[in-house]
Amino acid sequence: ILEDVPADDTVYTISDNLWAGHQKRKGQHINKGNGFGYSLFNHDSAYTNTISARYYKDGSEALIDQSQYGKNPRMLTPRECARLQGFPEEFLTDAVSKTQAYKQFGNSVCVKVIEAVAEQMVSTLQKAEAIQKQASLLDAV
Template sequence: MRKKYKIIDLFAGVGGIRLGFQNAFQSNAEFVFSSEIDKFSKITYECNYGEVPNGDITQIEASEIPSFDILLAGFPCQPFSNAGLKKGFDDTRGTLFFDIVRIVKFHKPKVLFLENVKGFRNHDKGNTFKVVQETLEELGYKVYADVLNAKYFGVPQNRERIYIIAFLDNEINFEFPSALNQEVKLGDILENKVNDKYTISDKLWAGHQRRKLEHKKKGNGFGYSIFTEESAYTSTISARYYKDGSEILIKQEDKNPRKLSPREAGRLQGFPDSFKIPVSDTQAYRQFGNSVAVPVIEALAKNILKEID
């Protein structure tokens, strides 16, 4: 009988990191606690996992959280104040990383899995990352960090994220997963028939083209991006995709380009079609844009399981 690992899911969103760990650990994972502040994300989480996440983590005592082995957190990138004054842990006060640390201090889990934007590594001249690393090392963890791109893990999206993985057992030599040699293209995740409401209006399309031209005159490459079924990958989907969809538009014959449907946005992040979307399109785009590329998480989780099992 293999060991069951108790896991907590912080800043859970719609549970993308959880899904990757569930896929990798199968019956070896037991989720004992989750937390998320956004009410619409909580609706999607409950609909898919049968539990309502707890609310604001800053209001929850570490002692109220059941004991656990693995902490998951896709936490926001915030600067640490007084940076450079070498206060270590106290530098983190007032940030959400502080809440991760106080929970880790109390529970001393075996593994920490943290995800953040690629720019986190150089944020505040590299200081933000340094404080995180040194704080975790002070707590006795061996820290690994690397940037992985989703396009090498079976989804047609150019999405780079930093993964910080820390082990209480200092004997562990963790290796980041290498790229899966899986050829994918955008057509693999597109639906056969998509409602016309996702085709952008003449007015919006004219605006996109006008702004693109203005950017071009200034000599920068900003503006909309158009992709076809044959495209190897799209640009990064973000939480603001619901606004105008300009970062990922799909070419259509004899029509204006269209946005991805919410289901396609989910697929672009590696969510299966069985993942339920109980919210409005606007919220669905925000939720998937804020989430993670599930197959990257799964590959990382498999390597973690190898080390601790």
């Protein structure tokens, strides 16, 4: 899912102030005994958190660790958000602003989830039709 974002790229790297705020809020939540706060992921992460339509504000749901470069974490790129939600590579992510893309992907439901639900619906409908046909045949006898 992750792109090779150059280490000197500053477009997606969060500011020192934002990073300090994330760390402060997470510390406060830990002291309260709850799990709120930012989440860090990297190339080795098996999963990530769900992104939301507010992701564009601070990226706290899913930040990418850049400590190996001595840098603050970065936000996902719109392409990475599209991949995370299961959109095909040819899906245009730059047809709208970066902020709008984050809002759209955050409001999206994962494509693979929709496919799985649709398959189950078709299967259930087919089973129901088969049962109905059997019942009709039995009634005719």
